[in-house]
Amino acid sequence: MKIKIIIPVIIATFVFVAGLSPLMAATTPPAQVRIDQLSKDFEPVEFDHASHVDMVGDCGECHHHTTGTASNDPDCMRCHNSGATGERVACRDCHAPDPFSADHLKTTSEDRKRYHRDLLGLKGAYHRSCTGCHEASGGPTGCLDCHLRTEAGDALFRAGKYTPAPTDKAAGH
Amino acid sequence: MSGISRRKFLTCTLVGAGATALSLKTTDAFASAKLEGYPDSMGVLVDLGRCVGCRSCEAACNREQHLPAPAQSFDDPSVFDQTFHNGQKRRTDEQAYTVVNRYEPTATDQPVYRKSQCNHCNEPACLTSCFVNAYTKTSEGAVIYNPNICVGCRNCMIACPFNMPAYSYSSATNPVIKKCIFCYDTRLKNGLPPACVEICPQQVMTFGHRKELIEIAHERIKARPDRYIDHLYGENEVGGTSWMYLAPAPFEEVGFDTTMNNEPIISNVKDFLGTVPMVLAIWPALFTGFHLLATRKHDIEQHGDDHSAHKEEEKKS
Ligand code: SF4
Ligand code: SF4
Numbered sequence: 001m002k003i004k005i006i007i008p009v010i011i012a013t014f015v016f017v018a019g020l021s022p023l024m025a026a027t028t029p030p031a032q033v034r035i036d037q038l039s040k041d042f043e044p045v046e047f048d049h050a051s052h053v054d055m056v057g058d059c060g061e062c063h064h065h066t067t068g069t070a071s072n073d074p075d076c077m078r079c080h081n082s083g084a085t086g087e088r089v090a091c092r093d094c095h096a097p098d099p100f101s102a103d104h105l106k107t108t109s110e111d112r113k114r115y116h117r118d119l120l121g122l123k124g125a126y127h128r129s130c131t132g133c134h135e136a137s138g139g140p141t142g143c144l145d146c147h148l149r150t151e152a153g154d155a156l157f158r159a160g161k162y163t164p165a166p167t168d169k170a171a172g173h
Numbered sequence: 174m175s176g177i178s179r180r181k182f183l184t185c186t187l188v189g190a191g192a193t194a195l196s197l198k199t200t201d202a203f204a205s206a207k208l209e210g211y212p213d214s215m216g217v218l219v220d221l222g223r224c225v226g227c228r229s230c231e232a233a234c235n236r237e238q239h240l241p242a243p244a245q246s247f248d249d250p251s252v253f254d255q256t257f258h259n260g261q262k263r264r265t266d267e268q269a270y271t272v273v274n275r276y277e278p279t280a281t282d283q284p285v286y287r288k289s290q291c292n293h294c295n296e297p298a299c300l301t302s303c304f305v306n307a308y309t310k311t312s313e314g315a316v317i318y319n320p321n322i323c324v325g326c327r328n329c330m331i332a333c334p335f336n337m338p339a340y341s342y343s344s345a346t347n348p349v350i351k352k353c354i355f356c357y358d359t360r361l362k363n364g365l366p367p368a369c370v371e372i373c374p375q376q377v378m379t380f381g382h383r384k385e386l387i388e389i390a391h392e393r394i395k396a397r398p399d400r401y402i403d404h405l406y407g408e409n410e411v412g413g414t415s416w417m418y419l420a421p422a423p424f425e426e427v428g429f430d431t432t433m434n435n436e437p438i439i440s441n442v443k444d445f446l447g448t449v450p451m452v453l454a455i456w457p458a459l460f461t462g463f464h465l466l467a468t469r470k471h472d473i474e475q476h477g478d479d480h481s482a483h484k485e486e487e488k489k490s
Contacts, residue, residue, distance in 0.1 A: 099376075100370060100371070100380040101364075102365075105380075105382070108381075118393065124375060125376075128223065143374075144248075156236055156247070157232050157248045158232070158235075158242055158247055159247070162246075164245060
């Protein structure tokens with residue numbers, strides 16, 4: 001008798017929670033997101049999430065199927081045909097900041113049947129998502145359009161005060 | 174873990190050479206049995222369609238390998254317009270173990286950028302051609318060399334099908350070969366990806382087990398046949414390489430040699446290797462010969478090979 005009552009309660013709770021999280025995420029998007037993964041060579045980027053929400057409108061454009069909206073990619077839709085598949089909304093929750101670490105490679109190696117084993121890392125996901133869209137919509141695509149370089153970054157690129165003295169040897173012939 | 178020892182390689186090759194004498198078929202079997210390389214070899218899958226030509230990878234390599242300052246900033250795109258005689262594009266040299274070049278294939282409306290560096294062959298021709306055992310193929314897949322053993326004979330430069338080893342001119346008395354080592358010392362042997370792979374904003378390069386990268390590459394082609402030429406360059410070329418490429422346009426239009434055989438270059442240097450025991454006996458005479466050859470080649474290159482001529486000019490200026 002008791003079990004018959006408990007099961008529907010569990011199911012109801014599950015449905016409620018699963019339904020709520022994406023909904024909550026969708027209704028309270030952050031106005032700004034600080035992206036500081038490259039902070040050694042570049043200053044953190046203060047990503048203006050709010051203005052991108054206004055511009056793009058559709059969360060699924062960047063968040064695929066994780067924000068309560070269904071994906072726009074017909075390939076994803078074959079499995080993720082409802083939007084309520086993910087409770088993870090932040091990019092880093094799926095796109096690993098260290099996609100080539102020994103630990104990460106081990107997990108993907110052990111799970112070779114996983115469909116998403118060729119998933120982009122966090123940095124690749126950001127750049128390919130941003131630049132792809134920026135290219136198509138005429139947004140900025142130059143590195144320094146979004147990133148300010150640190151002094152270490154200038155040294156790395158031999159730019160700024162680290163720019164090599166001009167010589168005529170670089171001109172080719 | 175140690176790599177293929179020179180002796181083991183030589184033994185295999187001599188066995189192979191012996192087999193050639195018996196029957197051609199046996200040699201084929203030998204070659205294909207060796208094609209897989211080390212089972213746990215790591216590799217890099219380079220997806221040219223993703224590259225935006227930012228040259229961060231060149232900068233990262235320069236920092237990681239403590240290479241000298243380049244002639245121009247790494248964020249200066251004017252280098253893509255540089256061509257040398259016969260329209261040859263920039264090449265790797267002793268100051269740059271990797272370079273990115275721009276191509277304009279007819280099949281795409283966007284330019285295609287191609288990063289080049291040592292491909293870390295499964296059966297490295299540089300290794301087999303080196304008669305002082307300066308090279309090692311490590312179990313992680315890297316082809317590394319010991320500069321203290323290198324005598325600067327430049328055999329490997331000539332043997333490499335991809336023209337990767339460069340000759341260091343910085344020391345006239347102790348010239349050595351310089352090339353990409355897969356960041357072996359500082360990264361690969363500690364389970365870390367190379368510096369260029371790590372810095373790339375576009376994830377053009379995927380680092381992983383070579384075997385799995387081959388699967389992933391074919392999955393990418395299958396998922397987006399419109400985006401890729403149906404070929405994984407380096408899967409089989411010259412016996413397979415650790416660095417492999419996917420391209421959105423025909424490979425010959427984006428800087429690849431598509432006339433490459435699937436046989437390792439080993440077979441070409443086999444005859445040379447057969448003479449190695451003899452080398453030990455007549456070393457001094459032979460070495461003088463190599464020296465003469467090397468200086469002669471050098472003279473020729475000053476007139477014939479644009480890149481070396483370019484370097485010579487750099488030295489003078
Ligand atoms: S690409 Fe050239 S230098 Fe690199 S491993 Fe192959 S033969 Fe050797
Ligand atoms: S860092 Fe990546 S995107 Fe930039 S040039 Fe190198 S391979 Fe291309």
